[in-house]
Amino acid sequence: MDYESFSKSWDGHVLELIDVSAKKVHAIDKKHKQIVEGACKVFFQKGYHPTSIREISEAAGMSMGQLYHYISSKDDVLFLMHRHMQTTWYKYLTENLHEDPDDPVQTLTDALRLTTDFHTTNKKLIQFVYSESKYLSKQHLKVVLQMDDKNVVQFWRDLLIAVQRKTGLDIDINACANILVFTNVFMPLRGWNLKDRPANEYKKQLLQFVLRGIGIPAPS
Known part of the structure; x- marks a missing residue:
C-alpha cells in the first residue's frame, strides 16, 4: 500500500x-x-x-x-493522534525502506530497524499514545484497534508471508506480526531503564532478539 x-x-x-x-x-x-x-x-x-x-x-x-x-471534543484530538502516529510511521517507512522482492528477509530486517529508529526518535508521541489510549471512548477505541490491525499488523503480516514463502519458515504469521508490533515499542516504553549503554547497542540487541525469535539468523 x-x-x-x-x-x-x-x-x-x-x-x-x-x-x-x-x-x-x-x-x-x-x-x-x-x-x-x-x-x-x-x-x-x-x-x-x-x-x-x-x-x-x-x-x-x-x-x-x-x-x-x-x-467537537478533546477526545477527538486523542483519536487523531493515533492516526498521526500511524501515518507518520508509515510515511517514514515509505521514504526510507527499499523493498527487495528477491530478499524478503533483508526487507523485514530493514523495516524492523527503521521502525525502532522511528519509535526512538518519536519517543514522546509513542509514550503518550500508549499511556493515554485508555481515555478513548469505546467507539473511538474500536476504530483505533481496527486500524491498528488493518494497517500496522497487516504490514508485518505481509512481510512475514513473503519471508515464509522464500524460506519455508514454519511460524504463526498472525501471532508473530502482533509480537513484532509490541516489541517495536520496547525502546520508548522501557528505555528509561536502559541507560548504562548507548541506545544503538540496545537497538541492535533487540533486532537480534526479534529475528532469532522468529527463526531467522540475526545479522552480526
Missing part, C-alpha cells in the same frame, strides 16, 4: 466519528494535522487531562471557534 492510500484509509472513520462542520475534505485533513501538532506541544508537557481545549487551540494557532469547525 502506498502512503496516500494508507493515509486515506482513515478518512471515512474520521468523518464518521468526528463532528466536523467544515465541508472541504482536504482542508479538514490539513487542519486536523495542525491541531495535532499543536496538541502534541501541550500534551507532552502537561498530560492529557490537565490540558484544556483552549490551550490546544492556542498551541495550534487557531481560535476556539475555528477549532470547533474541525473537532
Whole structure:
C-alpha cells in the first residue's frame, strides 16, 4: 500500500466519528494535522487531562471557534493522534525502506530497524499514545484497534508471508506480526531503564532478539 492510500484509509472513520462542520475534505485533513501538532506541544508537557481545549487551540494557532469547525471534543484530538502516529510511521517507512522482492528477509530486517529508529526518535508521541489510549471512548477505541490491525499488523503480516514463502519458515504469521508490533515499542516504553549503554547497542540487541525469535539468523 502506498502512503496516500494508507493515509486515506482513515478518512471515512474520521468523518464518521468526528463532528466536523467544515465541508472541504482536504482542508479538514490539513487542519486536523495542525491541531495535532499543536496538541502534541501541550500534551507532552502537561498530560492529557490537565490540558484544556483552549490551550490546544492556542498551541495550534487557531481560535476556539475555528477549532470547533474541525473537532467537537478533546477526545477527538486523542483519536487523531493515533492516526498521526500511524501515518507518520508509515510515511517514514515509505521514504526510507527499499523493498527487495528477491530478499524478503533483508526487507523485514530493514523495516524492523527503521521502525525502532522511528519509535526512538518519536519517543514522546509513542509514550503518550500508549499511556493515554485508555481515555478513548469505546467507539473511538474500536476504530483505533481496527486500524491498528488493518494497517500496522497487516504490514508485518505481509512481510512475514513473503519471508515464509522464500524460506519455508514454519511460524504463526498472525501471532508473530502482533509480537513484532509490541516489541517495536520496547525502546520508548522501557528505555528509561536502559541507560548504562548507548541506545544503538540496545537497538541492535533487540533486532537480534526479534529475528532469532522468529527463526531467522540475526545479522552480526
